[in-house]
Amino acid sequence: MLGVLTILAVAVATTVAVLTPSPTEAPSDGTRAPVITAAPGTVQEEIVTAARTELGTEEVGRNCHAYSEQCVPWCALFAMSTWERAGVDVETEEFAFTGDVYTTGRSRGTAYDSARLEQARPGDVLLFGTGPRTPASSRHIGVVEKIRGDSVTLIEGNTGDNPDRVLRRTHRLDANTFYGGVHPW
Template sequence: MQNDTDDTTSPEGRSPTGRRRSPFGHGIANIKSAWSSLLHHRGEHPDDTAARRVPRGIAGLCVAVTLSVAAVATAATMPPSSSGTLEGDMAAAPAITAQAGTVQAEIVQAARQGLGTEETGDNCQKYSDRCVAWCALFAMSTWEKAGVDVENEEFAFTGDVYTTGQAQGEAYGSDQLSNAKPGDVLLFGTGPENISSSRHIGVVERIEGDTVTLIEGNTGDNPDRVMRKEHELSAETFYGGVHPW
């Protein structure tokens, strides 16, 4: 019978007799060799058969250790599992923010600087000498600070921002909200016709998936102020938007 501890193998990993070597051969052979050396060190001179007889506990340990090493080696060569990770099509979309050095970035910065600004009375605020609803006044003031050709006091009514954007070729409807970008303004309601249909406006700070973060004036209560708020980017909320012209 071919000894599994035979160290002579062919290039194909087989012994000269053609049998494939046991993967545990080296481990068992090393244990047996150490056992034989121990017996000789103790002054005993066993014959070859005795020298090769290893106590079962030690032999079992050899097999267990060899199996553990083989398992670790196998695991190291296996490709990483994809379980527990997001697939590419399920990964969260990256946030869209304004590129530094652009007009859009300057608009967003101006809007951020206004955060926390409160009205001083019933609709009285620093964006106009008039005490009127001022969400559009604030939004247009951020464009004006960024160098956009606009006088914010011309836009006390949100619908006027949209119709002017249409005339400038920079407005988009509720079916094109995917065109929204940081620095744009988004219009709340159903259309620009009147104050009932065009109710509010906010400056786009960032977009992440279906969520848009706006910085809005004339928001909150007691007193109204400039606030950052998140909304679903949907036609149920917005009737359109306008790029800076």
């Protein structure tokens, strides 16, 4: 019985996010919106840490970068490299297309669609566009760093001006921007 309780405690600890009051954003009812960050010691925290260490990293040629030998759009390769560095069982090279991250997450039971964006947590990835079918419908991906109210801060690869780089960006967490997200599997 003790072994089952230990496993349950570990499972709960790996999915918990930390809520902290936000001093800068208050909902219309006057209360403070919590900031959701990764819990210390979790895979999610390791993913966020891996993403943060890459902030400012620039591509070294037209879509050539440090996350793969493929000179292709690299936002998904960057995102999956953060998961891989945190110990998630993922082959980064298999995820050059953002839609493949979502469809793999769906097959593994860790994806959520735009109607369930409130499930987003630090360490997840969020997918920009309307769906996973083509590069035109699944345009970009970012690693969730934190969530504050209806805003999400992502660390994104292959973004910015010439040259593209890894940057931190804040977006409204809504279906007009994201078609879904994926928790680490």
